[in-house]
Amino acid sequence: MxxxxxxxxxxxxxxxxxxxxxxxxxxxxxxxxxxxxxxxxxxxxxxxxxxxxxxxxxxxxxxxxxxxxxxxxxxxxxxxxxxxxxxxxxxxxxxxxxxxxxxxxxxxxxxxxxxxxxxxxxxERGSVRLDSLGDVVLAVVDEESELTYLETDRPAVDGTSGLEADLTADGVLLEDRVLCWDAPPALYEQGFYGQRMDREDGPLQLSLLEAAHLAATGVLSVAGGAAAVEARGRDAEGERFDRRLTVYRTLRERGVVPKTGFKFGADFRTYADVDSVSELGHSELLVRVLPADATLSPRDVALDVRLAHGVRKRMVFALVDDGDEIRWVSVSRLTP
Amino acid sequence: MxxxxxxxxxxxxxxxxxxxxxxxxxxxxxxxxxxxxxxxxxxxxxxxxxxxxxxxxxxxxxxxxxxxxxxxxxxxxxxxxxxxxxxxxxxxxxxxxxxxxxxxxxxxxxxxxxxxxxxxxxxERGSVRLDSLGDVVLAVVDEESELTYLETDRPAVDGTSGLEADLTADGVLLEDRVLCWDAPPALYEQGFYGQRMDREDGPLQLSLLEAAHLAATGVLSVAGGAAAVEARGRDAEGERFDRRLTVYRTLRERGVVPKTGFKFGADFRTYADVDSVSELGHSELLVRVLPADATLSPRDVALDVRLAHGVRKRMVFALVDDGDEIRWVSVSRLTP
CATH class of the missing domain: 3.40.1170.20 (tRNA intron endonuclease, N-terminal domain)
Structure with a gap:
């Protein structure tokens, strides 16, 4: 015909x-x-x-x-x-x-x-506005005409982690970290806050995000309070620090522990159910924090998704708008 | 004391x-x-x-x-x-x-x-000028004070791949690709140029980089010649296309086959010793093409290196200066 x-x-x-x-x-x-x-x-x-x-x-x-x-x-x-x-x-x-x-x-x-x-x-050469995702499958055609399918979703992000006891600690702001020389052990062991300088004793090193959250919630005493820690963070990272802090706080409030995702090129890796650091499971998500109107190239999205898949985690973008509202978008590979 | x-x-x-x-x-x-x-x-x-x-x-x-x-x-x-x-x-x-x-x-x-x-x-929050690498180990301290060591080197990049016969083909430029409806089979089978639209027959799809190289070396006839293909590439990617073409050509001249690294978030994955596509081995390198004066955040370097390691490839940065000279820098994880 x-x-x-x-x-x-x-x-x-x-x-x-x-x-x-x-x-x-x-x-x-x-x-x-x-x-x-x-x-x-x-x-x-x-x-x-x-x-x-x-x-x-x-x-x-x-x-x-x-x-x-x-x-x-x-x-x-x-x-x-x-x-x-x-x-x-x-x-x-x-x-x-x-x-x-x-x-x-x-x-x-x-x-x-x-x-x-x-x-x-x-x-492949286009760009993707991340907040347009969540209920579509992206079919990316690369420069050699090969196809990659990426499924997108709007995941629920929550967990059961948290501190049971009322703890307090004193810290000293040193460049981009806060050192607590006499932190209560549960802060690390149960709350998974900070990183011990030595395995067993020695000071607890808090990141600026951890310190800002702990100072704002009354756990950490530090000269200048939470405001001093946040100011240091803004000096180092600008608005990105505020976006990351918004996501950090929200995750903590939802019972999810965020730790640095540096080794995976992400902002955070997260643990939904921490009882004790000595019985820590596998982290479930890699979280990349971006402004609500962020666009990425399909290449960058593919890189993140590939890496997350390789380490058996789910890639989640946390899109933060000016009102500190967060939209969560997950992306994963799909074989139709 | x-x-x-x-x-x-x-x-x-x-x-x-x-x-x-x-x-x-x-x-x-x-x-x-x-x-x-x-x-x-x-x-x-x-x-x-x-x-x-x-x-x-x-x-x-x-x-x-x-x-x-x-x-x-x-x-x-x-x-x-x-x-x-x-x-x-x-x-x-x-x-x-x-x-x-x-x-x-x-x-x-x-x-x-x-x-x-x-x-x-x-x-972690600093930036790394890539052309300063090659004989140093980077010790990256992340925001939680954990350490990652990255070893850098200046690798030799060469191989034994190439076309033996003198081949010619006609192509049609369609948006960001060239279709060859009657390409000689060796162009794909031996040279690993292009991607078949169907497994066995059907047109051969060449990327703009492949088509520009094949047109410049007299293999491909296309309306407007190599210049038309390059102009299309520049429309799509600007100067980045020229840098990528410089690296593509250099790799081909050295007997290394570059194919798209899209699925790995890189510019190319490379094969040093292609005899025939039907006996293709594992690709060895992931290549990211950047200007000679490029800086990256340690986070981005860590992401690339992590991904390359996960797929058993070596991460190589190809730094292209204004005179089309390329400096190759490899980065890999190190446990001292």
């Missing part, structure tokens, strides 16, 4: 409906004919299931509409994994904004109205 | 030489006495091997010289790993510029003039 372009769609008629829509979920019915999205027509050309579009084969059709190549690669890959895929055109799927395709659950078709994945196609 | 500060050093006399220098490699002799660097004095105070410096114990001594804390943490760690360590003061060690400590080989002391590691102390 042959199709022809009309109003941005490819019409195949008069009897295309049965062959393309009814039996295989391509396009949308138009009487006894069918209207195909260009990406569907390209795929049908590639398979030899459509002979031409206005006389063009695949090579000419792609050359005629060069911005079709990237979505075509994704559509083709999803189809060849055995899914029916609906282009996210207005009137074709619900909530079509911000996505390119709806992937239907295996065995379902466009007539079922069901959704397995909502897919947004992203070029 | 007690010491006192004089000209930025701590003098212990009149008979400190035997106890501190001769038997344990601290400081430098000064007649029958010894002169210690402040960091050595702090460590001796911490061990109880020195009673006081001008009446100060460790807590007061650190509070008096707060910028000593970070080097102290590194010095202490290296000493406790069983090394003799010389502070890199002028006249104390050769080539003291750009480093903080010389670590002597196990069993050797400062009197041997031997070197195991040249160590530069870096705060």
């Amino acid at each position: 042959e199709g022809h372009l009309s109003d941005g769609l490819v019409e195949v008629g008069p009897n295309g409906r049965e062959r393309y829509y009814d039996s295989s979920g391509y396009g949308r019915p138009d009487g006894a004919g069918v209207r195909l999205a260009p990406v569907e027509a390209a795929y049908l050309l590639a398979r030899g299931d459509l002979d031409a579009v206005d006389g063009m084969g695949l090579e000419a059709f792609l050359a005629d509409t060069p911005d079709l190549v990237v979505p075509f690669l994704v559509y083709r890959d999803l189809r060849e994994r055995g899914f029916y895929v609906s282009p996210a055109l207005e009137g074709w799927v619900a909530d079509h904004a911000g996505i390119d395709f709806v992937v239907h659950p295996r065995g379902d078709g466009p007539w079922d109205g069901t959704v397995a994945y909502r897919v947004r196609v992203v070029d | 007690e010491g006192h500060l004089s000209d930025g050093l701590v003098e212990v006399g009149p008979n400190g030489r035997e106890r501190y220098y001769d038997s344990s490699g601290y400081g430098r002799p000064d007649g029958a006495g010894v002169r210690l660097a402040p960091v050595e004095a702090a460590y001796l105070l911490a061990r109880g091997d020195l009673d006081a410096v001008d009446g100060m114990g460790l807590e007061a001594f650190l509070a008096d010289t707060p910028d000593l804390v970070v080097p102290f943490l590194v010095y202490r760690d290296l000493r406790e790993r069983g090394f003799y360590v010389s502070p890199a003061l002028e006249g104390w060690v050769a080539d003291h510029a750009g480093i903080d400590f010389v670590v002597h080989p196990r069993g050797d002391g400062p009197w041997d003039g031997t070197v195991a590691y040249r160590v530069r102390v870096v705060d």
Whole structure:
């Protein structure tokens, strides 16, 4: 059969409906004919299931509409994994904004109205606004036309960690850390605050974030109080310190212990259920703190996700707005 | 014994030489006495091997010289790993510029003039100019005062990959890729250029870097030639494309196959010895391309190195200057 372009769609008629829509979920019915999205027509050309579009084969059709190549690669890959895929055109799927395709659950078709994945196609060289994520799958096409799927979610972040006793400690601010020369052992052992300079005794070293939180909650006494610690943090990191402190506090309030994620290139690694440091489990999350309107390149997102996966943790972005509200977005690899 | 500060050093006399220098490699002799660097004095105070410096114990001594804390943490760690360590003061060690400590080989002391590691102390919040690396070990102190050692080197980058036959192919530039609808199979199979759209047949998809190189070397015919492909690359990436192309070409000229490192957050992964794609081995390097004067945060370096280690590859930075000269710097984790 042959199709022809009309109003941005490819019409195949008069009897295309049965062959393309009814039996295989391509396009949308138009009487006894069918209207195909260009990406569907390209795929049908590639398979030899459509002979031409206005006389063009695949090579000419792609050359005629060069911005079709990237979505075509994704559509083709999803189809060849055995899914029916609906282009996210207005009137074709619900909530079509911000996505390119709806992937239907295996065995379902466009007539079922069901959704397995909502897919947004992203070029490797593009950028991704993180707060637009949470209910979409990113299909990233790299410069060699290989595909990576990244699933995004809005995770609940909470735990059961916390200090039981009322503790107090004195500290001295030394550059970017606070040393407590006589800290109560439970501060470290139960609360997992700080790092011992020697394994058993010696001073407890608190990071500026830990010290600022402990000073603000009345545990730590330090010259100048929490304000002095926060001022030092701002000197070192600017607004980033405030964002990190907001996330640090929120995690602590939710019963999650944040420790530095430096070795993983993140702001924090987190422990949801700390009873005692001597029985510490595996940390579950890697948290990267960013402003609410942050964008990242797909390359940077892929790097974070790959690393987190390699160390069996979940990658979570904590997006902090001007009102100290946090939006949590997790990203992980997906094999559809 | 007690010491006192004089000209930025701590003098212990009149008979400190035997106890501190001769038997344990601290400081430098000064007649029958010894002169210690402040960091050595702090460590001796911490061990109880020195009673006081001008009446100060460790807590007061650190509070008096707060910028000593970070080097102290590194010095202490290296000493406790069983090394003799010389502070890199002028006249104390050769080539003291750009480093903080010389670590002597196990069993050797400062009197041997031997070197195991040249160590530069870096705060997590600092930045590292990459072209200053290659013969130093970075000791990074993170915000929780934990240490990470990163060894740097200037690796030779070469291999045995290459095309044997004279090949030619025609391509069509489509957005950020070139499609070759009838490429000779050896271009992919032997040269590992491009990516097949289907496993066995179908067009070969070349990245802009691959296409620019193949067009410039006379293999690929494309409308507008190499210049058209390069112009497209510059549209997409600016100067970064030129830097990446310089590195791509150099790698190919040295017999190394660069493929995209997207999944690892790098510019390239590389294969030194490709005979045939069907017998492809493990890629050896992850390459990140940066301008010659690039600086990175220790956090970013740690992230790259961690990821490379996790996938059993070596992390290499390719630093490209305005004259297209490349300096290669590798970074890897070190346990001293």
